[in-house]
Amino acid sequence: MEAYFIIYISILSAGIACAIYRWSKLSQASRLAALLLIFTLISESTAQILYMFSIRNYWVYHIFIPAQFFLITGAFNVELQNKLLRWAQYGFAVISLSLSITSEGYQKFPSHQHSISSFFVILWSLLFLKALLQQAEEYSFKQYPLFWIASGWLLFTTLTFLNFGIFSSLIKVDNETFQHVVRNIRIGSNYFLYTCYIIALLTPQRELKR
Amino acid sequence: MHMVESDQIIWTFAIATAILFLFAIFFIIFSQIYTQRQQRFLQEKSAIESTLKAQYSEEILKSQIEIQNTILQQVSQDLHDNIGQTLSVAKIITNILEEMDHAPPVRQHLHQLSDILSKSIADLRGLTRSLDGDFVRDFGLDVSLSDELSRLNKTGRFEARLYLIGDQYSLGYDREIVLFRIAQEILNNAIKHSAASEIFAQVEYGADTFKMSIHDNGKGFIFNPESGILSSGAGLRNIQRRAALIGGSIFIDTAPGKGTRIKIVLPHSP
Numbered sequence: 034m035e036a037y038f039i040i041y042i043s044i045l046s047a048g049i050a051c052a053i054y055r056w057s058k059l060s061q062a063s064r065l066a067a068l069l070l071i072f073t074l075i076s077e078s079t080a081q082i083l084y085m086f087s088i089r090n091y092w093v094y095h096i097f098i099p100a101q102f103f104l105i106t107g108a109f110n111v112e113l114q115n116k117l118l119r120w121a122q123y124g125f126a127v128i129s130l131s132l133s134i135t136s137e138g139y140q141k142f143p144s145h146q147h148s149i150s151s152f153f154v155i156l157w158s159l160l161f162l163k164a165l166l167q168q169a170e171e172y173s174f175k176q177y178p179l180f181w182i183a184s185g186w187l188l189f190t191t192l193t194f195l196n197f198g199i200f201s202s203l204i205k206v207d208n209e210t211f212q213h214v215v216r217n218i219r220i221g222s223n224y225f226l227y228t229c230y231i232i233a234l235l236t237p238q239r240e241l242k243r
Numbered sequence: 244m245h246m247v248e249s250d251q252i253i254w255t256f257a258i259a260t261a262i263l264f265l266f267a268i269f270f271i272i273f274s275q276i277y278t279q280r281q282q283r284f285l286q287e288k289s290a291i292e293s294t295l296k297a298q299y300s301e302e303i304l305k306s307q308i309e310i311q312n313t314i315l316q317q318v319s320q321d322l323h324d325n326i327g328q329t330l331s332v333a334k335i336i337t338n339i340l341e342e343m344d345h346a347p348p349v350r351q352h353l354h355q356l357s358d359i360l361s362k363s364i365a366d367l368r369g370l371t372r373s374l375d376g377d378f379v380r381d382f383g384l385d386v387s388l389s390d391e392l393s394r395l396n397k398t399g400r401f402e403a404r405l406y407l408i409g410d411q412y413s414l415g416y417d418r419e420i421v422l423f424r425i426a427q428e429i430l431n432n433a434i435k436h437s438a439a440s441e442i443f444a445q446v447e448y449g450a451d452t453f454k455m456s457i458h459d460n461g462k463g464f465i466f467n468p469e470s471g472i473l474s475s476g477a478g479l480r481n482i483q484r485r486a487a488l489i490g491g492s493i494f495i496d497t498a499p500g501k502g503t504r505i506k507i508v509l510p511h512s513p
Contacts, residue, residue: 169280211252
């Protein structure tokens with residue numbers, strides 16, 4: 034098992050431990066984020082096990098990406114209370130499933146789904162940061178768990194948008210150095226994202242006023 | 244092909260670095276805007292809280308003054324109706340007794356008793372006027388203050404005088420009753436603590452300001468103008484709060500052995 038994966042699983046486990054320890058104090062959005070951590074851990078572990086047995090594991094991501102989008106959009110919707118997010122939660126699940134069955138099938142990584150999901154998560158993150166700015170009050174923005182989650186997602190999605198998303202086919206190169214660079218960017222941003230989750234779970238759980 | 248791959252590595256690095264750089268800038272700007280808005284929010288909140296606190300204090304003080312006036316009026320009424328009536332009846336009986344034939348020593352005692360009763364009735368009348376807020380309403384601040392100083396003169400312990408400067412105008416009952424209660428508080432302090440022999444009050448009706456000052460030649464006290472009235476005793480703070488309630492300012496000039504002068508200044512718009 035690679036060191037990357039051990040660190041990744043450790044960060045996810047630490048996040049889940051924080052969530053369990055602080056469950057009663059967590060906001061509704063943070064609880065959805067905690068569920069996402071659990072789901073991520075299960076999905077990544079399953080994908081890794083399949084990989085170790087040389088079984089194709091792309092189908093895991095065909096389930097993981099819409100479920101991840103459903104939970105993260107749900108977390109943002111708790112704070113933003115926006116009908117668009119509510120529709121997107123279910124709409125994306127349908128579109129993602131359709132794409133999985135029709136265009137790409139389960140034999141490839143769901144790049145289109147990842148790109149669409151990334152685009153909308155960036156949008157939700159920016160909407161949340163805008164709402165946070167508009168209601169700046171006595172508490173620091175660092176006390177809002179979704180600020181950390183939005184920041185993590187913004188960096189993760191923008192960094193992985195190209196190499197992991199719809200353009201992945203365009204930048205496929207057999208150069209080892211290049212693959213190494215791209216992989217490390219992805220790994221770094223992944224660590225950053227889930228570290229932001231841990232910070233979010235440890236904050237005083239402030240919520241936007243409704 | 245090799246050049247293309249090399250370019251792509253450079254571009255990937257460049258894009259990733261640019262994204263990180265843009266992120267850093269984005270969050271610095273976000274943090275600054277948020278902090279600015281937060282400070283503005285806190286300032287507005289603080290201003291609202293101060294206003295509400297001031298309004299609340301004002302309401303409390305108004306209520307206190309109203310309650311005090313009501314109680315004093317009630318006490319004044321009771322003194323007048325009960326003790327005043329009893330003294331009047333005693334005086335009438337004494338007068339009847341004086342008109343009868345008595346031995347000279349008895350006549351002398353009855354005469355003394357009559358004098359004592361007359362003085363008591365006069366003192367009681369003065370006291371009820373002093374306590375009664377309606378007296379200020381009916382006769383104004385100057386007459387009420389003059390009456391108060393006359394009572395002091397009658398004790399024989401003090402020489403009290405009132406000086407009036409300028410053409411008299413009404414400040415309105417609400418302000419005059421507060422000024423009168425402040426004057427009473429200052430006079431009471433002078434009587435209790437100053438060991439003064441002279442007390443002077445001066446009321447100055449200016450075009451833009453109204454000034455009332457009370458000066459005694461007593462022992463004075465240590466007062467630090469820099470630390471202000473807030474560091475003084477409850478009595479002075481109370482006077483200041485009352486003065487502030489009617490929009491006035493208080494000035495204190497005192498030193499050990501040099502007497503005390505307390506001045507209240509009110510803005511006046513004709």
